[in-house]
Amino acid sequence: RPALAFPLGVVLCLLLAAGGAVAQPAILPAPVEAAFSAGSFVVTTETPIVVPPGDAEAARVGQLLDELIGPAVDGAPAVDAGGAVGAIVLDRRPDRTDLGAEGYELEVTDRGVTITAPEAAGLFYGAQTLRHLMPPHVEFTAALPRPLPVPLGRVVDRPRFAWRGAMLDVARHFFSVDDVKRFVDLMALYKLNRLHLHLSDDQGWRVEIPGRPALTDVGGRTEVGDGQGGYYTVADYAEIVRYAAERFVVVVPEIDVPGHTNAALASLPELTCDGVAPAPYTGIRVGFSAVCVEKEETYAFLDDVVGALARATPGPYLHLGGDEVKTLSAEQYAAFMARAQQIVAAHGKRFVGWDEVAEVPLQPGAVVQVWRPQAPAVAASVAEAVAGGAAVVLSPSDRIYLDMKPDSAAVLGLTWAGLNGVRDSYDWDPAALLPGVPEASVLGIEAPLWSETLGTLSDVTLMAFPRLAAVAELAWSPQAVRSWPGVRRRLAAQAPRWTALGVTFDRSAEVPWE
Numbered sequence: 001r002p003a004l005a006f007p008l009g010v011v012l013c014l015l016l017a018a019g020g021a022v023a024q025p026a027i028l029p030a031p032v033e034a035a036f037s038a039g040s041f042v043v044t045t046e047t048p049i050v051v052p053p054g055d056a057e058a059a060r061v062g063q064l065l066d067e068l069i070g071p072a073v074d075g076a077p078a079v080d081a082g083g084a085v086g087a088i089v090l091d092r093r094p095d096r097t098d099l100g101a102e103g104y105e106l107e108v109t110d111r112g113v114t115i116t117a118p119e120a121a122g123l124f125y126g127a128q129t130l131r132h133l134m135p136p137h138v139e140f141t142a143a144l145p146r147p148l149p150v151p152l153g154r155v156v157d158r159p160r161f162a163w164r165g166a167m168l169d170v171a172r173h174f175f176s177v178d179d180v181k182r183f184v185d186l187m188a189l190y191k192l193n194r195l196h197l198h199l200s201d202d203q204g205w206r207v208e209i210p211g212r213p214a215l216t217d218v219g220g221r222t223e224v225g226d227g228q229g230g231y232y233t234v235a236d237y238a239e240i241v242r243y244a245a246e247r248f249v250v251v252v253p254e255i256d257v258p259g260h261t262n263a264a265l266a267s268l269p270e271l272t273c274d275g276v277a278p279a280p281y282t283g284i285r286v287g288f289s290a291v292c293v294e295k296e297e298t299y300a301f302l303d304d305v306v307g308a309l310a311r312a313t314p315g316p317y318l319h320l321g322g323d324e325v326k327t328l329s330a331e332q333y334a335a336f337m338a339r340a341q342q343i344v345a346a347h348g349k350r351f352v353g354w355d356e357v358a359e360v361p362l363q364p365g366a367v368v369q370v371w372r373p374q375a376p377a378v379a380a381s382v383a384e385a386v387a388g389g390a391a392v393v394l395s396p397s398d399r400i401y402l403d404m405k406p407d408s409a410a411v412l413g414l415t416w417a418g419l420n421g422v423r424d425s426y427d428w429d430p431a432a433l434l435p436g437v438p439e440a441s442v443l444g445i446e447a448p449l450w451s452e453t454l455g456t457l458s459d460v461t462l463m464a465f466p467r468l469a470a471v472a473e474l475a476w477s478p479q480a481v482r483s484w485p486g487v488r489r490r491l492a493a494q495a496p497r498w499t500a501l502g503v504t505f506d507r508s509a510e511v512p513w514e
């Protein structure tokens with residue numbers, strides 16, 4: 001190996017000396033197109049960030065970039081509408097429709113940085129790319145001033161999939177508003193844009209529903225193990241939604257019905273067929289609970305819950321779970337799901353469910369979240385749903401379930417779907433996962449993180465990284481620019497950034513860490 005590495009090194013040095021190829025910066029996810037040349041533009045805390053006058057959305061992106069780069073030591077105005085040389089310019093160009101709703105172009109010359117995009121989302125993603133072009137020590141936001149050289153070059157970029165998601169299970173263990181915000185920050189760094197919150201399960205009910213205080217008074221006080229649980233008030237939930245939206249992340253709330261409902265049943269005994277509340281449950285079994293699908297009280301409850309969440313959620317989606325129902329007949333399940341879908345539609349939202357819902361008739365526009373593509377019966381029912389017009393979000397449990405242990409030595413996590421290594425998570429083509437599900441029917445990719453064994457944000461990020469960053473590339477980058485050797489290198493470069501951010505991550509043996 002050293003014998004091979006030496007000549008390779010010599011060749012690279014010669015290339016660099018000839019003024020040709022320059023080491024590729026580690027932009028993650030890999031952009032559609034990028035070219036860099038020797039030299040750099042140095043950003044400092046005095047570098048003005050120029051935003052289009054009267055464009056509040058672009059100004060907010062500029063503000064976030066300013067918070068990263070740091071306040072000018074001498075108090076110079078950081079965000080303004082001037083035309084200074086040596087600036088970072090956010091240039092909103094509605095006519096650049098070639099870039100798509102989330103795309104951008106970024107150009108770095110010795111005269112400054114320009115990010116061009118038709119929409120504010122593109123400006124934000126361009127700003128994230130700029131962040132990846134700066135040294136990882138940019139994340140030490142109090143160490144001012146620090147040198148921030150940006151390599152000269154040009155990037156043209158847009159996402160492959162519209163839905164680039166992560167799911168956080170706040171039901172098995174509760175995570176605070178601040179924890180969720182830190183998680184959103186990390187999603188945004190990798191251009192992820194859907195935060196699916198699993199807000200209810202057997203072990204807990206995590207969101208205040210006006211008029212139904214029992215749900216949180218009882219169901220909000222337990223979690224797996226002996227912990228005290230918790231829940232988001234209406235104001236807390238609004239704050240999560242606002243914070244996420246500022247980072248172009250759409251919140252997808254999930255209330256899991258008709259199964260996974262012990263916390264709701266313990267809170268509202270009218271939802272059980274015999275009217276008797278079960279005891280709270282804090283173990284990790286699944287499949288034993290269900291609301292009484294024959295009682296009108298059940299649908300009144302669902303209407304209150306869906307109505308409250310629909311009003312509190314600006315995004316178009318409402319997830320009603322539908323998974324692992326082992327105590328109802330197929331007929332009972334189908335009858336319940338028909339009414340549940342009507343309730344979601346009546347409140348103006350688009351229905352999302354786990355892949356069990358592919359077995360029942362779906363309303364137009366329904367989204368099926370596929371977690372068991374390995375099962376032939378599931379693959380068949382999903383293909384049939386897609387033929388009938390449904391869209392899918394791919395969350396294959398044997399690839400991107402982030403709660404599966406990454407290797408057999410891991411302490412956190414479960415193993416029922418196998419071990420999900422970094423390469424397992426990354427090295428597959430979403431367009432080829434399921435026969436009968438072409439790329440045009442794939443809305444996107446989402447990596448779920450169930451929290452049976454996770455009690456803190458540090459546990460969460462240790463399971464999420466590096467795999468979630470690899471999944472982000474799977475969801476953003478075109479198949480042609482992706483490769484396992486490439487992403488290994490880009491993942492390795494994240495280590496100093498995560499260290500600077502104080503984020504725990506798994507030092508997987510699959511990645512040659514810097």
Ligand code: TNX
Binds near residue numbers: 354414452
């Ligand atoms: C299956 S995936 C579940 C969850 C568990 C998870 C643990 C799915 C739709 N249901 O209830 O938390 O396994 O990995």
